[in-house]
Amino acid sequence: MQKINLKENRAFCILPFIHLHVNENNDVKPCCLGGRTGLTKYSKNFNFESNPELEQIRRKMLAGEKVDACSECYKLDDADTYSSRVLETKNWVEKLEYENFEDVKTQLIYYDIRNDNLCNLSCRMCNPQFSSQLEKEYKRLGWPVAVHPKSFSFSDAVDLKTVQKIYVAGGEPSLMLGFREFLNRAIQADRTDIEIRMNTNATNLNKEYRDLLKHFNNLHIVVSLDGYDKINKYIRWPADWSSIIENVHGLYEITKFISFNVTVGIWNISNLSQLIKFLEGEFPYTNILLNKIYRPDSQIFTTFPNKTLALQDLELIKTTKFYNDFLFKSKVDYYISELQRSELNLPALEEFFKFNDILDQSRNIRLIDYIPELEACRSYITKQI
Numbered sequence: 095m096q097k098i099n100l101k102e103n104r105a106f107c108i109l110p111f112i113h114l115h116v117n118e119n120n121d122v123k124p125c126c127l128g129g130r131t132g133l134t135k136y137s138k139n140f141n142f143e144s145n146p147e148l149e150q151i152r153r154k155m156l157a158g159e160k161v162d163a164c165s166e167c168y169k170l171d172d173a174d175t176y177s178s179r180v181l182e183t184k185n186w187v188e189k190l191e192y193e194n195f196e197d198v199k200t201q202l203i204y205y206d207i208r209n210d211n212l213c214n215l216s217c218r219m220c221n222p223q224f225s226s227q228l229e230k231e232y233k234r235l236g237w238p239v240a241v242h243p244k245s246f247s248f249s250d251a252v253d254l255k256t257v258q259k260i261y262v263a264g265g266e267p268s269l270m271l272g273f274r275e276f277l278n279r280a281i282q283a284d285r286t287d288i289e290i291r292m293n294t295n296a297t298n299l300n301k302e303y304r305d306l307l308k309h310f311n312n313l314h315i316v317v318s319l320d321g322y323d324k325i326n327k328y329i330r331w332p333a334d335w336s337s338i339i340e341n342v343h344g345l346y347e348i349t350k351f352i353s354f355n356v357t358v359g360i361w362n363i364s365n366l367s368q369l370i371k372f373l374e375g376e377f378p379y380t381n382i383l384l385n386k387i388y389r390p391d392s393q394i395f396t397t398f399p400n401k402t403l404a405l406q407d408l409e410l411i412k413t414t415k416f417y418n419d420f421l422f423k424s425k426v427d428y429y430i431s432e433l434q435r436s437e438l439n440l441p442a443l444e445e446f447f448k449f450n451d452i453l454d455q456s457r458n459i460r461l462i463d464y465i466p467e468l469e470a471c472r473s474y475i476t477k478q479i
Contacts, residue, residue: 096195098187100180104171105160106195108183110151113204114142116251118211118223119242124151126206127178127388129163138246142202156195166388175428176421203258207248210273213266215295217320217330218453219359219387224265231456247272249279259289268298277306286310293318293355296341297333307348314351316383317342320361321465322368328464329361331457339376353380358429359387360446363395364403364467367410374414382416384425392446395429396436399443399474403467404433444475 100106109115109125116122121132122140133147134140142148151161160168167177192198213225222229222239232239249272252260260276267273280288289312296317307313319338320329327333345352354373356366373382387393398404408430416422454461462469 098183098192098195098198100183103155103158103195104168105158105164106155106183107164107167107179108186108198109179109204110148110155111198111200112186112190112202113182113206114202114251115206115208117208119240120209120244122148124148124161124163125178125182126208127164127166129165133163136246136251138250143200152200156198170428173428173431175424181421201256202253203256204260205252205257206261206263207251208263208265209244209246210248210265210270212269212271213264213295214269214298215266215330215333216457218361218450219329219357219393226265231453235452235456247275249273249275252276254280254283254285257285257288259291261291261293263293266298267292267294268300268303274303274306277309281306281309287312290314291316295330295333296338296345299341299345304344304348313349314353315345315349316353316355317345318355318357319369319373320357320359321365322372324464325362325365325368328459328461342377352377353383355383355385357387358384358395359393360395360398361393361465361468363398363429363433364400364407365465367407367414370411370414370416374416378415381419382422384422384429386429390445391439391442392449394442396432397439397442397446398468399438399440399471400467401433401436405430408433438474440475443471447472447475 098106107124113125114122115125115128116136117126117132119132120136122134122136122145123129123132134145151163154161164179167179170177171180208224211222211224211226211229213227216225216227216231220228222232229239248262248270262273264270280286286309288310290310291314293316317338318330320326323335326335342352354377356362356369358366362369370382373380386395391397395404408426411417411426417426450461
């Protein structure tokens with residue numbers, strides 16, 4: 095029997111064997127990072143165990159053959175940074191008590207269904223398929239909008255008899271009726287043991303939602319924060335900083351498992367230390383997850399042209415307690431390494447300002463008032479003219 099060794103088999107991931115991800119277009123994918131296109135469309139007749147596309151991925155992975163859809167994780171692995179492939183597999187192999195590849199079974203126990211874009215924020219790196227507010231704004235601007243009608247809800251897709259874990263994002267879960275229906279169904283079915291990982295912007299966690307969440311004894315809340323105070327407001331428009339912090343303190347009355355997810359991109363790569371140092375003082379016992387923007391090039395962190403400034407800020411993060419955490423450290427080191435090797439991408443930077451300026455005009459705000467060091471980077475373009 096072959097032991098499960100992720101260094102020897104650099105293709106294997108546990109998720110296609112246990113996990114269903116359905117994105118905002120009703121596309122079934124190996125996970126939320128699993129390629130730009132879906133394997134197939136989800137419907138009520140979808141069979142997780144016998145689906146031919148998933149079956150082919152499982153066979154390849156067991157044989158040690160890398161899968162195209164999983165390239166983002168493989169890139170992180172090659173950079174000696176912890177990928178979702180490694181973290182998820184190690185966690186589930188331990189939880190399911192798998193020792194050998196022969197032990198691995200196909201069983202749907204983990205759901206990530208993202209088919210509701212109802213949201214109260216207009217985050218700059220997001221798109222209308224994930225935000226109803228952006229959908230309205232894009233339509234007003236005359237930009238293309240592709241939001242697909244939904245034939246099922248989050249609650250419809252989850253089998254309460256077999257589910258062990260769900261991940262819910264949005265949209266904003268605290269506004270999504272399908273997730274509220276699921277919570278009520280689970281409580282009525284006495285399935286409050288389900289592990290729930292909820293990603294929220296923490297702006298709208300009212301008493302009704304808190305009362306529902308209190309029933310679940312394995313609740314992990316991930317709060318999305320992308321900058322300190324007004325920087326977060328600019329990126330995640332128009333999030334109110336004081337309300338978020340007050341709500342997070344209130345969430346600690348429900349669960350001690352609270353972490354922060356920071357989406358690293360061109361807007362915050364030069365100012366992350368402000369946020370990290372604030373969280374160190376305000377929520378010292380939390381975890382911080384650093385996840386990068388993958389596309390488009392105009393928004394990724396390496397497009398920020400003042401590499402020296404960004405590297406100086408990342409060095410400041412090394413002085414915080416969070417840098418002692420192996421996962422956080424590996425991500426900070428990764429961003430430093432990628433910045434050091436990246437080259438100036440003026441076409442992407444120019445595209446960024448075209449996009450960002452239109453949003454500023456739509457929202458009647460100015461970049462210089464929120465992230466002046468990013469506004470100063472406009473000079474990299476004008477110098478070329």
